[in-house]
Amino acid sequence: MYTLEVKNLTKIFGEHKANDNVSLQIEKGEFFVLLGPSGCGKSTLLRSVAGLEIPDSGEIFISGESVMDKEPGERDVAMMFQQATLYPNMNVFDNVAFPLKIKGVDKQKIEKQVTDALELVQIPEKRNSNIKNLSGGEAQRAMIARVLVQDPEVFLLDEPFSSLDHQLRVYMRKEIMRIHQKTGVTIMFVTHNQEEAMKVGDQLAIMNNGRIEQVGTPAETLQQPNNKFVAQFIGHPQMxxxxxxxxxxxxxxxxxxxxxxxxxxxxxxxxxxxxxxxxxxxxxxxxxxxxxxxxxxxxxxxxxxxxxxxxxxxxxxxxxxxxxxxxxxxxxxxxxxxxxxxxxxxxxxxxxxxxxxxxxxx
Amino acid sequence: MAIKSRDRLLKYLVAPAIIFSFVAGVLPMLYALRNSFYNINVRLPMQTERLIGITNYKIILGNERFQASLRNSIVFSLEGTIGAVLLGLAIALFLYYFLRNKPLLLTGLSTMLLIPALTGRISVAYIWRLLYDPVLGLINHVLGLLGFGTVEFLSNSNIAMQSVVFTDVWQWSGFAALFLYAGLVSIPREYFEEAQVIGASFFQRLRYIIIPNLKGLLLAVFLLKFMISLRNFDLISVMTGGGPGTATETVDMYLYWLAVGGRGLLSRASAGAIIMLVITIVSFMIIINLYQRQKVGE
Structure with missing residues (x-):
């Protein structure tokens, strides 16, 4: 049984096929990266898994169960967006606690889980800070903590680091790998940055024009590209x-x-x-x-x-x-x-x- | 040199507006303030003007009819404002959730929502007086068809005030809705999507995301509408004339009656107006102050 399985998914926006008969499987604990140029449909695929887009055809299974009839909140996924989506009207603690509060978890448990999550992302001292006073990296950490407390089957990360400067991005990349190793959670990660994809991913899916061109380990896609697109997209300098x-x-x-x-x-x-x-x-x-x-x-x-x-x-x-x-x-x-x-x-x-x-x- | 002369030009350009508001607003106010300490009666033009200190204030504050009119003013303004803001928020949410992606329908509906606010108050008052009419009114006609008896909307003292408030809410909630819709659209879409993935219900989204993010705008709309409501003379004078009895008599209506309609007590009415002015300014200052203090504390 796969933790996440997508079968023949198609999503059409007007005339444009954002996802064209896409299928993929993700094993438990895998760090799976969707890689492709802007507009290739990778974010649409991720959003479909989250339930934020409704596909025109195809099916999505999480832990072997079809989630097509489920609302985003019922799918046992947590998502981290490209933009900072910390709520400005709450401090760091309340932001991280928000998903638990919504689920009606009792206060003591919230306190413990949020404290643990803030420890894990290494910003325990910021728990009472106003989110306007956080640096870019701290805001990202708080967002990761908010994803962590939800303890989902699958983490969905939609270009989470693309708005950070290069140094911070490299740093956060290592952080997410550290957290992945420590928690063993299944991750679906979207990026257009091939270097990032090669470094973090256990498995890569290279997408182009709404289709998956190849799925494989970073080494496989580098050494055994299926086609010219993959060959040219992967590896630096270019083939x-x-x-x-x-x-x-x-x-x-x-x-x-x-x-x-x-x-x-x-x-x-x-x-x-x-x-x-x-x-x-x-x-x-x-x-x-x-x-x-x-x-x-x-x-x-x-x-x-x-x-x-x-x-x-x-x-x-x-x-x-x-x-x-x-x-x-x-x-x-x-x-x-x-x-x-x-x-x-x-x-x-x-x-x-x-x-x-x-x-x-x- | 060039900058100096431009500054001077700006002063000249602004001057007419300042002079006008001074002549039309500040001077009459100061004149009313002065009058409130005299014994002027417009029915007795030959009576010598005499300074009588705060006598007018003492008398009017002790007057039960003035107190009742003050209560009516507050009830009318608060109910009308809260009603318009809440209904406005509901309409804004409806537009946001159902019509956001239908620009044509949205434009059409926005225009319709603005029409009541753009219509003159007096016209609105006459329209609703007709609608409420026990004999000719559309509302009573429909109620009759549904098998209900005639309701005396404006001449039953128990519901006259609510009927007028309803008209006020009808006129301004569309206006409030458009303001609040603009605020809703400016909330980042990711905030809502995040909440969706977390599984927040509509009311949780309303409580934790929408209201906190609209707080400033809600307050601005509230104050704006409250100011509009305080100036209610036209609406009430056409719809009920303050009646039945004094059931809908607000401060505006009472002071007008005092100075012009009844006994000609211009000075006493001026004192009442100054009291109302002070109450208004103080309550606004408190609200704005509370809001700013909370903002700093955030």
């Missing part, structure tokens, strides 16, 4: 995409980039012969190796350096292959200059091939 044409040469498959030949490539890379011969090679900058000067021979492509770039820790050179700008990681930036001849080869085992529809050929 290079090079247009290529596949053809047969002496009984083996080779790739043609511009008029140069790369290959042969292993047959298993192309078990399913694509209908079109136009493919896209996907390769990460750290999987591209470069040598100075023109070299010919197997698995070598030649180009000229267009510009170099350094972030201090990492150095990159950029060159053109098949009309696409390609980025390669290099150890020393000073070895390279604009206009240098460069001979390029790829880490063949990591090479990804995408068909014209963007699906990866496995």
């Amino acid at each position: 290079n995409f090079i247009p290529a044409e596949v053809s047969e040469q002496d009984g083996q498959l080779v790739l043609k980039v511009d008029s140069q030949t790369y290959g042969p490539i292993a047959q298993e890379d192309l078990i399913k012969q694509p209908e079109s011969t136009d493919l896209t090679i996907g390769v990460r900058p750290e999987e591209v190796s470069v040598e100075k000067e023109k070299k010919s021979g197997e698995d070598k492509l030649n180009s000229k350096v267009e510009f170099t770039e350094s972030t201090g820790a990492n150095n990159y050179i950029h060159f053109d292959l098949g009309g696409a700008s390609v980025q390669a990681s290099v150890p020393e930036i000073k070895d390279w200059d604009q206009g240098d001849e460069v001979s390029v080869s790829f880490n063949k085992e990591r090479l990804k091939l995408f068909d014209p529809d963007g699906e990866r050929i496995k």
